[in-house]
Amino acid sequence: MEHLLEVKDLCKTYHTFSLKHVNLTVPKGSIVGFIGENGAGKTTTIKAIIGAIKPEQGDIQLFDQSIDNKSEKLKQDIGVVMEGSFFYDDFTPKQIAHVLSGVYAHWDQEKFDAYLKKFKLPATKPIKEFSKGMRMKLSLIIAFSHDAKLLILDEPTSGLDPIVRNEILEEFLAFIQDENHGILISSHITTDLEKIADYITFIHNGEIVFTEEKDNLIYNYGLLKCGASEFDQLDVTDLIGYRKGQFQIEALVKNKAQMKKKYPDFLIDAVSIEEIMLFHVRGMNE
Amino acid sequence: MNSLILKDFISLKSYSKSLAIIIGFFTIITFTNDELSFLSGMIILIMSMLPITSFSYDQHAKWDLFSQTLPVSRKQLVMSKYVLGIISIIAGAILAILLNVVVLLVKSLEVDVWYLFLANSLIALVALLYLSILIPLVYKFGVEKSRLLMIVVLAIPSVLAIGLSKAGVSIPVLDEITPAILVAIGLVLVVCVMLISYVISVRIYMKKDF
Numbered sequence: 001m002e003h004l005l006e007v008k009d010l011c012k013t014y015h016t017f018s019l020k021h022v023n024l025t026v027p028k029g030s031i032v033g034f035i036g037e038n039g040a041g042k043t044t045t046i047k048a049i050i051g052a053i054k055p056e057q058g059d060i061q062l063f064d065q066s067i068d069n070k071s072e073k074l075k076q077d078i079g080v081v082m083e084g085s086f087f088y089d090d091f092t093p094k095q096i097a098h099v100l101s102g103v104y105a106h107w108d109q110e111k112f113d114a115y116l117k118k119f120k121l122p123a124t125k126p127i128k129e130f131s132k133g134m135r136m137k138l139s140l141i142i143a144f145s146h147d148a149k150l151l152i153l154d155e156p157t158s159g160l161d162p163i164v165r166n167e168i169l170e171e172f173l174a175f176i177q178d179e180n181h182g183i184l185i186s187s188h189i190t191t192d193l194e195k196i197a198d199y200i201t202f203i204h205n206g207e208i209v210f211t212e213e214k215d216n217l218i219y220n221y222g223l224l225k226c227g228a229s230e231f232d233q234l235d236v237t238d239l240i241g242y243r244k245g246q247f248q249i250e251a252l253v254k255n256k257a258q259m260k261k262k263y264p265d266f267l268i269d270a271v272s273i274e275e276i277m278l279f280h281v282r283g284m285n286e
Numbered sequence: 287m288n289s290l291i292l293k294d295f296i297s298l299k300s301y302s303k304s305l306a307i308i309i310g311f312f313t314i315i316t317f318t319n320d321e322l323s324f325l326s327g328m329i330i331l332i333m334s335m336l337p338i339t340s341f342s343y344d345q346h347a348k349w350d351l352f353s354q355t356l357p358v359s360r361k362q363l364v365m366s367k368y369v370l371g372i373i374s375i376i377a378g379a380i381l382a383i384l385l386n387v388v389v390l391l392v393k394s395l396e397v398d399v400w401y402l403f404l405a406n407s408l409i410a411l412v413a414l415l416y417l418s419i420l421i422p423l424v425y426k427f428g429v430e431k432s433r434l435l436m437i438v439v440l441a442i443p444s445v446l447a448i449g450l451s452k453a454g455v456s457i458p459v460l461d462e463i464t465p466a467i468l469v470a471i472g473l474v475l476v477v478c479v480m481l482i483s484y485v486i487s488v489r490i491y492m493k494k495d496f
Contacts, residue, residue: 052354053495072357080355085348088297095296102289103356 003027003064004150004182010048010058019044019206022058026150029179031172033193033214034186035277036203042186043082045203046154050080062150076105079143080152086135089128093121093138097145104146112145133164140171151175151183157192169196190273194218200273202280209280214273221276222256222268225249234263241279252279290358290366291373294340301339308332313385322389326382326406333378334413337371338420338436341429351496364425364487368480371417379410404465411472416440418476418483425490 005026012019019041026032036042047053049060051071060067062074087096093116101107116123119137127135136156143151151172157165173196175181187193193200194214201211212220226234231249238259242251252271253259260268309329316325344350353363383402390397419439424432463471 047351047354047496050354052351054493072359075355075357078355082348082351082355085351087293087352088343088347088349090300091296099289099293099296100356102292103358105357 006061008059010055012048012055017206022208024201026182026184028182030198031176031183031196032199032201033197034184034201035190040203041206042203043154046152046186077149078152079148081139081156082154090126092124092126094123106147108145112141115141115144133160149181153185155187156185157187157189172196194273202277204281220254220256221271222253222259223271224251224253225267241282287362287366291370294370297340297343298336316389322386325385326409329382330375330378330409330413333374334417336374337367341424345429354496360491361488364491367421368484375410375413379406382406404469407469411476414476415479418480422483422486422490425487
């Protein structure tokens with residue numbers, strides 16, 4: 001088994017939006033960052049993976065087995081965090097554990113209690129009194145306590161303060177130390193993914209724009225800067241997208257090394273994932 | 287599936303206080319007006335609404351989506367609501383019988399347990415029938431719209447019954463059979479209706495996107 005999760009050719013049509021032939025994989029031992037603007041199709045894709053929506057086309061495999069057949073069994077080994085959907089507000093962590101211990105075959109109550117202590121979460125307080133960060137931690141504790149091998153997290157760090165965010169990112173890195181584990185994180189906070197992701201899959205308007213290794217992405221792409229008058233010297237087909245300022249033009253290029261040879265007089269800087277995302281969206285709109 | 291029912295009961299815990307107050311209130315009223323069947327009817331009706339209440343808690347927490355992340359099937363989710371309803375209604379009937387006995391004893395009236403059992407069983411069967419109609423409606427239209435449908439579903443048989451009796455139509459068979467046979471026939475009927483209702487609910491729920 002190479003992949004923990006494999007999504008092939010996923011299609012789903014809504015009135016105003018559709019997922020078109022989405023492909024996505026989470027290899028063993030890796031963190032895959034799933035990026036895209038709000039409404040690009042990240043949550044819809046994740047919903048299809050967990051079986052909350054029925055796609056029109058496509059094959060989804062968890063641990064090399066199609067989810068159509070025995071998705072309940074396969075869900076024993078995944079931990080999913082969806083924003084805003086959880087137990088009813090009056091539940092305490094203790095009650096949640098009580099319910100889930102009957103649902104998960106590998107539920108480890110000692111582990112759960114130990115993690116509650118580690119994250120300083122009160123076991124008997126209703127979750128409506130929890131902050132967003134505390135809820136997120138509780139969701140992660142649940143995933144760890146049933147021995148999940150694959151975490152699927154929809155916007156896990158949005159709305160959290162930097163300290164909690166870093167704490168959680170560190171937990172992700174610790175989780176991935178086991179080579180049989182993997183994480184799919186959807187996020188529009190690309191700086192978080194820059195820190196931890198091994199692969200980046202970028203979705204825009206329901207279509208996958210690219211899937212690349214994060215290091216390649218940062219190494220290969222470059223930000224070309226030139227004055228407005230020099231812009232004519234550029235071959236537009238080399239540019240993925242560009243931003244025209246009053247005096248300066250910034251353009252995103254692929255194959256940084258090659259471009260440096262082709263345009264030796266131009267300055268080509270390193271680029272962040274956020275900028276890559278922005279230029280792709282802008283370039284495609286034009 | 288036990289865990290799913292447990293989850294519903296924990297959700298309903300905060301609701302149980304108001305439930306106890308309402309039932310206490312009706313019990314006190316019964317001391318003054320001696321309407322034992324009214325007390326039974328109210329308790330069992332209120333208890334039969336517990337699954338519907340649990341649906342609104344579910345909606346509030348977006349449980350439908352969250353439950354999809356758990357290793358439970360949609361069939362189990364639907365089944366758990368029916369079992370919750372059966373448990374609630376049976377518990378309601380037992381509670382109603384006990385409170386009836388209490389009222390009768392306090393007023394030093396004769397306690398006919400067999401009669402109480404039959405009368406409350408009949409009410410419980412009606413409640414199960416009612417619930418069997420409601421649950422698929424909730425799955426189809428959502429819990430908010432179903433609150434209105436609840437009243438409609440309750441009103442139709444009453445209107446029919448009143449209409450029939452006004453028109454002078456009587457069902458002679460009903461006058462001849464004993465209450466025990468009525469309960470037995472009712473039980474068979476309710477089991478059939480519930481099974482059909484369950485199959486319909488599963489079909490609706492299987493197709494849903496969250």
